[in-house]
Structures are given as structure tokens and as C-alpha cells.
Amino acid sequence: VILQTILVGDSGVGKTSLLVQFDQGKFIPGSFSATVGIGFTNKVLTVDELKVRLQIWDTAGQERFRSVTHAYYRDAQALLLLYDITSKSSFDNTRAWLTEIHEYAQDDVVIMLLGNKSSIHIKPLQTWFWQEYGVIFLETSAKTGLNVDEAFTTVAKELVSRSVQLPVEPRFHLHDVMQPENEPSACCGFS
Numbered sequence: 001v002i003l004q005t006i007l008v009g010d011s012g013v014g015k016t017s018l019l020v021q022f023d024q025g026k027f028i029p030g031s032f033s034a035t036v037g038i039g040f041t042n043k044v045l046t047v048d049e050l051k052v053r054l055q056i057w058d059t060a061g062q063e064r065f066r067s068v069t070h071a072y073y074r075d076a077q078a079l080l081l082l083y084d085i086t087s088k089s090s091f092d093n094t095r096a097w098l099t100e101i102h103e104y105a106q107d108d109v110v111i112m113l114l115g116n117k118s119s120i121h122i123k124p125l126q127t128w129f130w131q132e133y134g135v136i137f138l139e140t141s142a143k144t145g146l147n148v149d150e151a152f153t154t155v156a157k158e159l160v161s162r163s164v165q166l167p168v169e170p171r172f173h174l175h176d177v178m179q180p181e182n183e184p185s186a187c188c189g190f191s
């Protein structure tokens with residue numbers, strides 16, 4: 001099973017760092033080189049004894065790459081929206097990100113809001129929409145690794161449980177169209 005996930009949010013909130021921590025278990029302090037365009041990482045996880053491959057797209061937060069990254073929203077099954085808990089503007093901008101998500105992503109995309117840089121120990125900002133929109137919320141730290149695995153595992157679990165719980169509804173039920181055996185057919189006027 002391949003699950004496509006995409007990381008979005010303002011430049012500098014820690015999307016690349018989060019992905020590096022998840023993929024390689026390390027954090028390179030003080031090295032900020034903004035993502036250009038888009039990059040991706042594959043990671044295999046086991047969810048409820050099912051092997052799933054998370055394909056994670058790391059997008060550039062900078063405005064000038066926006067049109068490039070929009071093209072990837074459509075194929076995403078899950079979307080991790082990051083803000084930096086020490087930057088109010090990055091939090092305020094999550095509203096605008098959510099608008100973009102609703103415009104470009106699939107209606108049933110799983111959205112997870114991550115308040116990153118949690119290691120800095122600043123009281124998290126109030127998250128108004130995670131209940132309102134059914135968004136899953138977690139605080140993470142790409143630096144210490146806090147909740148990094150949990151964030152991706154939660155998304156994978158949610159996607160797996162949705163695909164298990166939502167089989168295609170049959171258009172008709174078998175017993176609606178089958179005659180019980182030995183019962184004379186009411187059909188067609190034959191006797």
C-alpha cells in the first residue's frame with residue numbers, strides 16, 4: 001500500500017527538519033537552507049500488521065514556489081500542516097494554508113496540524129480549527145524527535161483505518177435480486 005503525504009506550511013517552520021528526523025533520526029542545528037520546489041522521501045511503516053509505504057513530499061514554504069507545490073496537493077491522501085510554535089505569524093498563516101488545501105486537495109484528505117519547535121518550551125498557541133475542521137493536532141520537535149514518529153504513524157493509521165472502514169457500498173444487495181430456492185417464480189407469467 002502506498003500512501004501519499006505532503007508537508008506544507010510557512011518557510012522555516014521545520015518541514016525538512018521534521019522529515020530528516022523521521023527518516024534519519026537526526027537534526028542538524030542552525031542549518032537553514034530553504035527547500036527549492038519539492039523533494040520526497042519514502043518510508044516503510046507497519047500499521048496493524050500491514051506494511052505501508054509512506055511517500056512524503058516536502059514542499060517549499062516560500063511563496064514563489066506555490067504554483068509548483070499546488071500540483072502535488074491533488075494526489076495527497078494526507079497533509080501535514082506545520083507551524084512554528086514560536087512564530088505567531090506562521091500560526092496565523094495556517095488559516096490561509098487551510099484555504100489552499102480546500103481549494104487544491106481532495107475533499108477527504110486527512111489533515112494533521114503540527115505545532116513544531118516544541119522543544120523551545122513556549123506555551124502553544126490556541127488551535128482554533130483542529131476541532132472545527134476535524135484536524136488532528138500534535139506538537140512536535142524536529143530537534144528532539146518529540147512526536148515525530150507519532151505524527152507520521154498517526155497519519156498512516158488514520159489512512160489505513162479509513163480504507164478498511166470505507167469499502168465501496170454495494171449498489172444492491174444480493175438478497176434483493178435473488179429468488180429463494182424452491183419458491184415459485186413470480187416472474188414472467190410461466191407456471
Ligand SMILES: Nc1nc2c(ncn2[C@@H]2O[C@H](COP(=O)(O)OP(=O)(O)OP(=O)(O)O)[C@@H](O)[C@H]2O)c(=O)[nH]1
Pocket residue numbers: 009010011012013014015016017018028029030031032033034035036059060061062116117118119120140141142143144
Ligand atoms: N529549535 C528547533 N529548531 C528547529 C526545529 N525544526 C526546525 N528547526 C530549525 O528551523 C530552521 C528551518 O527549518 P527547515 O526544516 O529548513 O524549515 P522548512 O519548513 O523546511 O523551510 P522551507 O524549506 O523554506 O519551506 C532550521 O534552522 C532548523 O534547524 C525544531 O523542532 N526545534
